[in-house]
Amino acid sequence: MPGAAAAESREERNGPSEEESPCAGCGRRTRESRCAHCGAALWAGAFKVRRVLGQSPYSRTYLARGADAEDVVLKELLFTLVPDIQQIEAFEREARLIQGLSHPSIPKLLAFFQEGTGVHLRLYRASEFVPGASLLERIKLDRFSEKQARGFARQVLQILSYLICATTSPESCSPSPAEPKPIRRLPGPKVARTEFPMPSAS
Ligand SMILES: [Zn+2]
Numbered sequence: 194m195p196g197a198a199a200a201e202s203r204e205e206r207n208g209p210s211e212e213e214s215p216c217a218g219c220g221r222r223t224r225e226s227r228c229a230h231c232g233a234a235l236w237a238g239a240f241k242v243r244r245v246l247g248q249s250p251y252s253r254t255y256l257a258r259g260a261d262a263e264d265v266v267l268k269e270l271l272f273t274l275v276p277d278i279q280q281i282e283a284f285e286r287e288a289r290l291i292q293g294l295s296h297p298s299i300p301k302l303l304a305f306f307q308e309g310t311g312v313h314l315r316l317y318r319a320s321e322f323v324p325g326a327s328l329l330e331r332i333k334l335d336r337f338s339e340k341q342a343r344g345f346a347r348q349v350l351q352i353l354s355y356l357i358c359a360t361t362s363p364e365s366c367s368p369s370p371a372e373p374k375p376i377r378r379l380p381g382p383k384v385a386r387t388e389f390p391m392p393s394a395s
Contacts, residue, residue, distance in 0.1 A: 212387050217242045219253065237317050240267050256322065264322040265303055269315050275367050276314060281307070291318075296355050300346065 213222040218233030226236040232243050233253065240257035246266070247254045250273075257267040270284070288305035300321035307316050327335070328345065337345070360368035 215305075218245050234315070235267060237267060237269065237308060237315070238304070238319075240265060240319060242267065242319075257319070259303070265319045266300070266322050267322070268318045270317070272312075272314065275311055276316075281316070289316055290360065294359055295351065295355070298352050299355075352374070 210224045210226070213224050214235055216228035216233055216235060218228055220233040221228060221230050223229065223235065227234050234255065236242065237257070238303050239260045240255075242255045242257045243255040243264075245253060245294060246256055251271050253269045253271070255267040255269065257265050259265055284307075285305070286329055288302065292302045292305070294302075300323050302318060302320050304319040305317060307314060309315055328349075347376075355366065
């Protein structure tokens with residue numbers, strides 16, 4: 194992820210756009226970088242929001258497109274109270290930790306940044322987009338054989354084992370070179386860890 198390009202595009206996005214764009218959250222058209230009706234971002238940093246993938250009282254997750262035309266998952270952290278410096282430092286510390294992970298079943302953290310100040314502050318993490326249904330969605334749709342269920346469980350445990358190792362003794366930890374690229378759903382039943390919790394927003 195080109196940090197310089199992100200910064201440049203962010204500068205270019207300051208202020209209203211000349212053209213109206215539809216909000217990915219409610220469909221209303223606006224020239225602003227954030228919809229005044231539903232609060233969804235139209236732009237964040239260098240990323241143009243394409244779709245709202247999910248939201249909670251404290252966060253939104255977007256499908257967004259970066260300066261290199263690649264799709265990313267953009268996680269936006271919202272605050273009920275203005276965050277203090279410790280919360281912001283915790284966000285940056287966790288983002289750097291995730292950025293240091295290297296596992297073929299964990300999408301790469303491409304960028305993290307913040308926008309706005311005070312009550313308008315938003316924190317963002319942009320990660321590699323892995324197409325496909327989540328494991329939870331698959332479980333609702335498909336009936337797995339015992340062999341498939343064991344295979345999923347083994348993959349999940351391998352990822353969790355790597356995460357524990359990477360956060361406790363990173364110098365002695367490396368993913369198996371035989372692991373496939375990150376996949377949430379492909380013809381072969383492979384899984385990927387695609388979600389990391391954001392720091393507390395309350
Ligand atoms: Zn909206």
